[in-house]
Amino acid sequence: xxxxxxxxxxxxxxxxxxxxxxxxxxxxxxxxxxxxxxxxxxxxxxxxxxxxxxxxxxxxxxxxxxxxxxxxxxxxxxxxxxxxxxxxxxxxxxxxxxxxxxxxxxxxxxxxxxxxxxxxxxxxxxxxxxxxxxxxxxxxxxxxxxxxxxxxxxxxxxxxxxxxxxxxxxxxxxxxxxxxxxxxxxxxxxxxxxxxxxxxxxxxxxxxxxxxxxxxxxxxxxxxxxxxx
Numbered sequence: 001x002x003x004x005x006x007x008x009x010x011x012x013x014x015x016x017x018x019x020x021x022x023x024x025x026x027x028x029x030x031x032x033x034x035x036x037x038x039x040x041x042x043x044x045x046x047x048x049x050x051x052x053x054x055x056x057x058x059x060x061x062x063x064x065x066x067x068x069x070x071x072x073x074x075x076x077x078x079x080x081x082x083x084x085x086x087x088x089x090x091x092x093x094x095x096x097x098x099x100x101x102x103x104x105x106x107x108x109x110x111x112x113x114x115x116x117x118x119x120x121x122x123x124x125x126x127x128x129x130x131x132x133x134x135x136x137x138x139x140x141x142x143x144x145x146x147x148x149x150x151x152x153x154x155x156x157x158x159x160x161x162x163x164x165x166x167x168x169x170x171x172x173x174x175x176x177x178x179x180x181x182x183x184x185x186x187x188x189x190x191x192x193x194x195x196x197x198x199x200x201x202x203x204x205x206x207x208x209x210x211x212x213x214x215x216x217x218x219x220x221x222x223x224x225x226x227x228x229x
Contacts (some may be wrong), residue, residue, distance in 0.1 A: 001119060002171050002202070004188030005130035007209045008219075009145055010106045014211075015039040018048040022099040026092035038087055045085035047078070048100035067193070068155040074133025091123050101134045103142035110216040115223065116148040125175045127151035129168065129186070131161045133195060150175055154215070163196025187222060 003009050012018065012020060016039040023030060030038075042048075058126070060080065067074040078097055099105050119126060126149050130136060133156045140146035151174035155161035158170055168186070172179050179201040186202050188194025188210040198204055205226055207218045 001124055001126045002129045002168065002184065002186040002197070003126060004186075004190070004194055005132060005136050005140075005150075007189040008109075008187055008207060009112050009128065010108050010139055010143060011212050012048045012100060013105050013107060015043040015048060018042075018099055018105060019096070021104070022095040023089065023092055025099065026089070026095035027084035028092045030089070039087070042082075042085045042087060045081045047081055047085065047096070048105065068131040068161045069133070069159050071156055072132050074156070090223050101138075103138040106139035106209050107145070107212050107218060108143035108145060109212045111218065111220045113144055113148070115219045116145065120148060125150045125177065127153060127171045127175050129153045129162065129171045131155045162190075162193040165196055165199050167201055168202055172202075183225070185228070187219065 006012065013021075016036050019039045019042060020035050023035065029216070031208060060077070062204070063077050067077045075097060078100075079093065082093055082096060087093075089096075116126060128136070128140065128145075128149055128151070128180055130153070132154050136154060138144055140149070140152070151166060151171060153171045153174065155167065158167060160167045160170070162168075168179075172184060177184055184197070184200075184202045185205055186194055186197050187205045187207065189207050191206060194206065195204045203226075205222045207222050208215055210218070
């Protein structure tokens, strides 16, 4: 079974928590009301959750699409988003960028570990397949998810991103499964990105892109609906 990372197994912390923690790390003091107001603006500009901003130029949109296969481009794009948001703490820029890549900056969905434990007990091999420009093993390890995975495939490490069929083929190869002769399922939140393996015979299950508190049993429900759990 293949799993997306962001908004499937784990979710980024709330924007105000991200901003507050990063400012603390940078030793920047700001009133709570100001932090909350700027957190809302930062979220609209794409932080800390990687949603596509609506006001990018053509060149910036191209860079946005390719940020998941180039760590340097990833940093440049997100630095541009910080500038767009107009955050008034330039000395905190580095801390703001790095906060969203820390283990503490991500929360697991409540049913992630129970689902993975049940699958492992049933002998199902699992891999994370993520469009990402940084190493997600820290958050996965902190949540206890990494130990329950047989492989982790990050787009920036293989130079390919979903929905390209090749990244799914790489994941299947690492799991030593053939999607033609074996039942392989991809669980994710993006109809555009996470359905790319269907051409190889991989079935897709989509979950709602909601925060963990509002989706406590989303993974269990998706698998149950598909007759898996």
